[in-house]
Amino acid sequence: MNPGWDFHALAPLIVIVITIVVVLFADFFFEYRGRFRTSQFATFGVLAAMVPVVTLAVDGGTRVMFGGAIVVDPYALTMQGFFLVATYITLLISVDYIGDGDYYQGEFYVLMLTSLLGMLVMTTARDMISIFVALETISIPTFVMAGWRKHDRKSNEASIKYYLIGVISSALMLYGMSLVFGLTGSTLLSEISTKVASIDEPLLIVAVFLTLVGFAFKVSAVPFHFWAPDTYEGAPTPVTAYLSVASKAGGFVALLTIVYFGFFDAPDTWQPVIWVLAAASMLLGNLAALRQTNIVRMLAYSSIAQGGFLLVPFAVAADGGAAKASFEAVIIYLLIYGAMNLGAFAVVITLARRTKSAEIESYAGLGSYAPWLALLMSVFMFSLAGVPPFAGWFAKFVMFRSVLEAGTPAATVLGVIAAVSSVIAFFYYARVAREMWFHSVREDADASPVQMPIALTFAMGVCGVIVLAVGVYPQAFAFLGDFAAGG
Amino acid sequence: MNWFQDWALTLAIFLPAIGMVIILFIPRAKENAIKLVALLTSLVTLAVGIGILADFDYSNTGVMQFRVNDSWIDLIQARYHLGVDGISLPMLILSMVVTVLCIVYSWNHFPEPHNPKGLLALILLLEVGMNGTFLAEDLILFFVFFEIVLLPMFFMIGVWGGPNREYASIKFFLFTLFGSALMLLGFLALFFLAGTFQIPSLTAKAGIDIAHNTQNLIFLGLFLGFAIKVPMFPFHTWLPDAHTEAPTVGSVLLAAVLLKLGAYGFIRIALPTLPHAAETWAPWIGLLAVVGIIYGALCCLAQTDMKRLIAFSSVSHMGFVMLGIATLTAFGINAAIFGMVAHGLITGMLFFVAGSVQHNYGTRELSRLGGLLTSAPKMGWIFGFCVMASLGLPGLAGFWGEFPAVLSAYQPAPGLDVTTFRIFMVVAAIGTVLAAGYLLWMYQRVAFGTPKPEFAEAHIHDVSKIEWLAWSPMLIGIVVFGIYPQAIFGITNGAVMKLYGG
Secondary structure: OOOOOOHHHHHHHHHHHHHHHHHHHHHHHOOHHHHHHHHHHHHHHHHHHHHHHHHHHHHOOOEEEHHHOEEEOHHHHHHHHHHHHHHHHHHHHHHHHHHHOOOOOHHHHHHHHHHHHHHHHHHHEOEHHHHHHHHHHHHHHHHHHHOOOOOOHHHHHHHHHHHHHHHHHHHHHHHHHHHHHHHHOOOEHHHHHHHHOOOOOOHHHHHHHHHHHHHHHHOOOOOOOOHHHHHHHHOOHHHHHHHHHHHHHHHHHHHHHHHHHHHOOOHHHHHHHHHHHHHHHHHHHHHHHHOOOEHHHHHHHHHHHHHHHHHHHHHHOOOOOHHHHHHHHHHHHHHHHHHHHHHHHHHHHHHHHHHOOOEHHHHOOHHHHOHHHHHHHHHHHHHHHOOOOOOHHHHHHHHHHHHHHHOOHHHHHHHHHHHHHHHHHHHHHHHHHHHHHOOOOOOOOOOOOOOOOHHHHHHHHHHHHHHHHHHHOOHHHHHHHHHHOOO | OHHHHHHHHHHHHHHHHHHHHHHHOOOOOOHHHHHHHHHHHHHHHHHHHHHHHHHOOHHHOOOOEEEEEEEEEHHHOEEEEEEEOOOHHHHHHHHHHHHHHHHHHHOOOOOOOOOHHHHHHHHHHHHHHHHHHHHEOEHHHHHHHHHHOHHHHHHHHHHHOOOOHHHHHHHHHHHHHHHHHHHHHHHHHHHHHHOOOEHHHHHHHOOOOOOHHHHHHHHHHHHHHHHHHOOOOOOOOHHHHHHHHOOHHHHHHHHHHHHHHHHHHHHHHHHHHOHHHHHHHHHHHHHHHHHHHHHHHHHHHOOOEHHHHHHHHHHHHHHHHHHHHHOOOHHHHHHHHHHHHHHHHHHHHHHHHHHHHHHHHOOOEOOOOOOHHHHOHHHHHHHHHHHHHHOOOOOOHHHHHHHHHHHHOOOOOOOOOHHHHHHHHHHHHHHHHHHHHHHHHHHHHHHOOOOOHHHHOOOOOOOOHHHHHHHHHHHHHHHHHHHOOHHHHHHHHHHHHHHHOO
């Protein structure tokens, strides 16, 4: 059988593989001081991979390979574009941090690119085996990256916790997947989807449940979230940004694929589970975030809560006519969440270079000595809170739209929980803004202008522009959601 | 003038945004340049407003004019749809004028921590939201503008406010955010049941294909969103705190324009799109309105802080506006719109004077004030004039806001219980007496007598040139609309008749 190699469809992956090899070898040849150049190779490779993604999108159509295990369609391309841009921005915000800290440089970028490779494969995977392999390719490099500050106990703790949780969740997921294979006789999602509706076995519920629990760990949904705050706090901050955006989105893409292309016709098995995960993540994530005094921990709980908002469209996807609206909602929410969360982390990293502290209190009076930085941080915070005219409002809006399109009582209750949680969320996001603008500089703080490295400034600028532009003209991202959902 | 017809409303909304961006790029030290840009921006925006006034077709005030209808968010079928009719025109001009006057007043009245750059940029951003809300003809567009208003006010209170500013600012934001979350759910429900976000089409459909119970639920969502903003009793508790802590211009903008966004939402969206639900809820709205009138008035009598007293008087006065709206009659709604403009001018002025009193005396405690008429006679007289206007003295604008609103409750729309509304009328009339009571009591304590010993030697500045410049347009407005109310009724009536003429 002809395996059907379509080099155009695989081009983004090939570019990234070449980049990985180049960066790995380049690291040997550079003197210690020249190693920052490895980051330049990495960023160049990521940008270059954008080209085939765009040409494929222009070309249109769906390309099926390897007996249906790999499919390059508009959905895959949209998410590939997202992962490339998110990784590009993460690279920008890592450069100075990794360069300053006397860390291994080349290896760091190799690991990040390998994880990116996993994400790109994930977007195209339509088979449980390829989904699993992609998910592991995403995760394993990040276990190492979380422990990058190897002389720091907290970083080690972060890495170990993340690793153990990752292994457990993979085991659960594999067990679930093997049961699904036993019941349906196939690992191909397209085959599974035709059979799930007719399977009457209670075992199917167990199988789907275990698979979902595995994903719930990956996307840190409550009650499988407890590793996230410690890992986020201990890991180097750029890695945290990567975990909370790109890696988390990888989990969501896997969930989206498996739910929509696999289990969709048996909604009774997955909707209630996701409903509970969504409600618990929104409530607990937001309430716990209220109590945090450390900005990174706060952002960790915030990302748990945002994950809850992201799960809401899943929980209602099979009700009424909500399937398409929910699909679009997840895509659009992910795109917007990526921009605003990466922006927030870029500001945190810029400031941590100065204050050496991640306490929210250390932000006091920032508006008086670094007004632009404070302004940007406020934009990101209020966008995460969902206040117009920043992009976050549209993310929340499409989420509510899917809820009302579904219109069932369960959906309505979830919608009310989401509305209440977003009001709670405002409180802690506003707290950062209050600290920056309402309070005066603390006496022991250094109030000279903050040094702004060019890469970080550029990253913040890109995120800021996206958040503002999409907030004012949401169609800019909305059309991508429509495109991904197949028009 | 075709060009102007197409672009006037877009300019009216986004010129202030351009001014704001320019201000952000001027270094903070160049204060005069910043002030100048802010003033020019607001003046040019007002000029656009005057252009709209001049070009407006007064024989067709019920028709949406200067209409803009372009695609915006195709995915959710929300459109960039703007228009101005007889209901929105007075509100738009009010918002533009008050913005200019606030910028003029700020010229040398920047409260601590000074920073004119920040304050003026926020005022301009606020204007974007205010003008946009009054012009939006699409629910989502309306929602976005309605929300844009929150951030600048939050920062204005939180940065330039009084000692309790953090509490007041977050309370203001949380209350409104909660209301608008429910309002948004209502908008979405309307969309899924009626198939559009366009206000004119929703008004034309008037909710006929929506089940009565569902209508009532949706209306409840919209009601909470708008009632919190107005604010109606019992959702008013954020208002006294926000007003007391806000800097003077913040209070003025809050009282003069922001409170009107909620009432405007009722008139433009909640009542016309869901008339049946409105009929069910009208007695309850009326009840809350009159409770607000009396409750606000009684609270006034217990206040020791001048600004807090004026804030509670706002609760009471907005009660009259809401009573007019609750009658669902053209007469009542006309009165409500007039009441909004009058309240905007009069209460705005009262807050200006309260701000200057605070600036001069360093306090707003009624027990420490006194003798304003001897130490600063001009300010004392202006204050007296505004107090008279506020208590509804015939011949001044306040009268035409209050009296017809009370009168309209005599004959509510068909389908509403006449007896209930007549009881409301009597209670509201008692409210006007109480209003005279607390306003005169405040005036007596601030203006009459001799200055207290602690201020006997102090040199109290009388009205300055800047203050004259900022205040005289509002004072003139109060007189002109008092003598010739037709100037506003003539504009609003056509549009109101179209929506509520039966």
